[in-house]
Amino acid sequence: MxxxxxxxxxxxxxxxxxxxxxxxxxxxxxxxxxxxxxxxxxxxxxxxxxxxxxxxxxxxxxxxxxxxxxxxxxxxxxxxxxxxxxxxxxxxxxxxxxxxxxxxxxxxxxxxxxxxxxxxxxxxxxxxxxxxxxxxxxxxxxxxxxxxxxxxxxxxxxxxxxxxxxxxxxxxxxxxxxxxxxxxxxxxxxxxxxxxxxxxxxxxxxxxxxAIFRGQKEHTDELIQKAQLFIENNVTEKVSVEELSGMLAVSQRNFIRRFKKATANTPLEYIQRVKVEAAKNALESTQNTINEIMFSVGYSDTKSFRTLFKRYTGLTPVAYKNKYNRELVSF
CATH class of the missing domain: 3.40.50.880 (Class I glutamine amidotransferase (GATase) domain)
Structure with a gap:
């Protein structure tokens, strides 16, 4: 026993x-x-x-x-x-x-x-x-x-x-x-x-x-908070680390270090997670095609988008939509 x-x-x-x-x-x-x-x-x-x-x-x-x-x-x-x-x-x-x-x-x-x-x-x-x-x-x-x-x-x-x-x-x-x-x-x-x-x-x-990604805002680094806000407000655009560090007038190396310390993500990871979360929301609530949603979050390569989406969700975009779309799921 x-x-x-x-x-x-x-x-x-x-x-x-x-x-x-x-x-x-x-x-x-x-x-x-x-x-x-x-x-x-x-x-x-x-x-x-x-x-x-x-x-x-x-x-x-x-x-x-x-x-x-x-x-x-x-x-x-x-x-x-x-x-x-x-x-x-x-x-x-x-x-x-x-x-x-x-x-x-x-x-x-x-x-x-x-x-x-x-x-x-x-x-x-x-x-x-x-x-x-x-x-x-x-x-x-x-x-x-x-x-x-x-x-x-x-x-x-x-x-x-x-x-x-x-x-x-x-x-x-x-x-x-x-x-x-x-x-x-x-x-x-x-x-x-x-x-x-x-x-x-x-x-x-x-x-x-x-998982629902809401961004890690519980820190006091105002410069990084500005970067986060810019990323989230420009989800349809291709935002680069170089662009962000230049916009905030800090070296790229220092920016990456501060971003990782504040959010536990690199800037690239944060950009990807924000875009994947936006894609998830669209897959759940619209009848847009996978390609339309992919373009709406700033990606143009289907294979890259599919790989990225599966990395953060464990599902392909098609599988995610079939499982969570409000009009496709029957109760």
Whole structure:
């Protein structure tokens, strides 16, 4: 029997990231018992908090933990639930008691640790992700990179798996990580059963198609903010790094350095992401052809545009339009 500790952070926990794993692990237990593959449950599951009770969503919901970290002396798998994005700094501070407990379970009991969505921030605080790869919600990528430069972030990934440390992408993509863990611990048959029971797309491995690029404006470099505004206001034009640095009267080398420091993107990457986001919006909301949309964001080479679009979204322009266009999608 494998002991699972699903952590319940204080106050701003995302309820679904607690209930989802709990229900899925329970369903695996039912699968083993009902099929006669085992006479006892595969997982022993505890909801574990710093305190026994956590109130969520301004009192609309509450979670009663059946254990605290002081009750669990040994566990095999720790699930770090997701927290709300506006609560990162406050959430880490409020839940700091989890950190030495997680580190102890990892170092002394060889526990495996998985973070769901923005739970990666709490996992990163333990140091267990240092010099490893991880993923998290696309909306938290830039802040995560700033806070934890020793960690390699893979923003397109739905799941990462390194040496018993796991992370998942944004929001409900945690379901894919739970399926991954079930496949790893229980085998293909159990994983397929659960994916069918909960109607989870077991093959999904890229979250780029869901990302919305809003530009990184949370910095104080006014010159770079002017450059960003110019790029966003001239999405139909072919804007070059040379043109931008000349317009702002700084050397090209200095401009690139300052731009990367402020936005975590090179100027070229930023230009490309702005244009791809504009193309995505057009593909979602208009009946324009792919070529018309390509020309409208300043590209004239179909192959180059297709390659660029797929790099940032994981889908071709045609596939993206078929999936997200409001008039083509039927509900």
């Amino acid at each position: 494998k002991h699972v500790s699903i952590l319940v952070p204080k106050s701003k926990t995302i309820l679904s990231s607690v209930v989802g794993p709990y229900k899925i692990f329970k369903s695996v237990n039912d699968f083993f018992l009902q099929t006669g593959k085992s006479q006892q449950p595969f997982f022993n599951i505890n909801l574990v908090g710093v305190d026994k009770d956590t109130v969520l969503y301004d009192g609309a919901f509450s979670i009663h933990c059946d254990a605290t970290i002081h009750d669990i002396f040994k566990t095999d798998l720790i699930i770090i639930s997701a927290v709300k994005p506006e609560w990162i700094a406050e959430g880490i501070k409020a839940n700091y008691e989890f950190i030495p407990w997680i580190k102890h379970q990892r170092s002394q009991n060889h526990a495996e640790v998985a973070s769901l969505c923005l739970g990666a921030f709490l996992l990163a605080e333990t140091g267990l992700l240092d010099n490893k790869q991880c993923t998290t919600h696309w909306a938290g990528i830039d802040l995560f990179r700033q806070m934890y430069p020793k960690i390699e972030v893979l923003p397109e990934k739905i799941v990462t798996d390194q040496e018993g440390i796991y992370t998942s992408g944004g929001a409900y993509s945690f379901l894919n990580l739970i399926i991954h863990l079930i496949h790893k611990f229980c085998g293909q048959e159990a994983a397929v059963y659960v994916s069918k029971l909960f109607e989870i797309d077991i093959s999904r491995d890229n979250q780029n198609q869901f």
